[in-house]
Amino acid sequence: MIDLVLIGAGTGHPDHLTLQGVRALQQADLVVVPRKGTGKEDLAHLRLAMLNRHRPGGAVANIDLPVRDADLPYLDGVERWHDAIAHVWAQAVAAALPQGGTVAMLVWGDPSLYDSSLRIAARLNWRARVVPGITAIQALCAAHAIPLNALGSDVRITTGRRLRDAGFPPDADRVVVMLDGTCAFATLDPKGLQIWWGAYLGMPEQLIQAGPLPDTAPRITAARTAARATHGWIMDCYLLARDGSHSAPELLQHNHGRRIHSVG
Known part of the structure; x- marks a missing residue:
């Protein structure tokens, strides 16, 4: 046995x-x-x-x-x-x-x-x-020093395939996306969405970026492409949130311009 x-x-x-x-x-x-x-x-x-x-x-x-x-x-x-x-x-x-x-x-x-x-x-x-x-979700929130949920709100966990096929869930304020090999966030209407993204979380190669989706999506796509070319692989995940679903610590971070980070 x-x-x-x-x-x-x-x-x-x-x-x-x-x-x-x-x-x-x-x-x-x-x-x-x-x-x-x-x-x-x-x-x-x-x-x-x-x-x-x-x-x-x-x-x-x-x-x-x-x-x-x-x-x-x-x-x-x-x-x-x-x-x-x-x-x-x-x-x-x-x-x-x-x-x-x-x-x-x-x-x-x-x-x-x-x-x-x-x-x-x-x-x-x-x-x-x-x-x-x-979990990768714990590592993502730790890297950005943010809570996963907003006060009194829930969180949906899904995949890049589901996000691309079904869009941002209409009944959700926050969505964690995993297994996304094609940058499904780029298929969404970015207006009113914030993103916190991380790759190689907790490792010396760690990359994290955050901010309004319209501004941040191109930077994530470029960083992801470059990192995959360098390492031959990438593991990443991200949190998407509608405007108005942030808690005070997150708003404070954005007010201080905490949007792009690289550790390593």
Whole structure:
């Protein structure tokens, strides 16, 4: 029997692992590290850096992830892709732990939020548990030093695909957007919208920008394109808010011109 531990790894900084996550890494018999192909080697290197810091010398299985078929309808393509990933997981773990044991995987952000590791694990006859970590949303709000919600208001969490297809939800004041590879914010009517954007959150390469969407969208698009060309990959997310949904600290920051930041 395989016991699978999915460990929230934050957004890339080794310090984002919780003490519980570090213990889970150290107690695992094997850590599986996925590789996402040419140009994205840094993603595997970041995981290995965490292991070298928190679990030096432990057993590691590197796996090459299959690629989703973009020609299929989205949901069909994702289901087949997850089937293929589960097969790769099973092969690697069977080779490394033929008698069974505990397998750990580091998951960007938190395994509960727009991550499919639990869905993939459900395809296998493994016992799974989760060690939560810092989410990208927490890292975004910390980077900008803003609260996620306005007073007495709610927050919608969605994807770039949904934002592009359905627009800004008419019944929402604030929307967090994840998994946006095509700058879906540029498809919105920008009037009356504010944006707080961040990439490589918590890492030395961190980039954050904020301000009225009409002014800020071109800067984000340019920064995103340049960063992806430099690193070969990018992970980012952002918060959109309608005018009038800000709290006092955020208005104060904007009144002081706190709109563009780079840390690193």
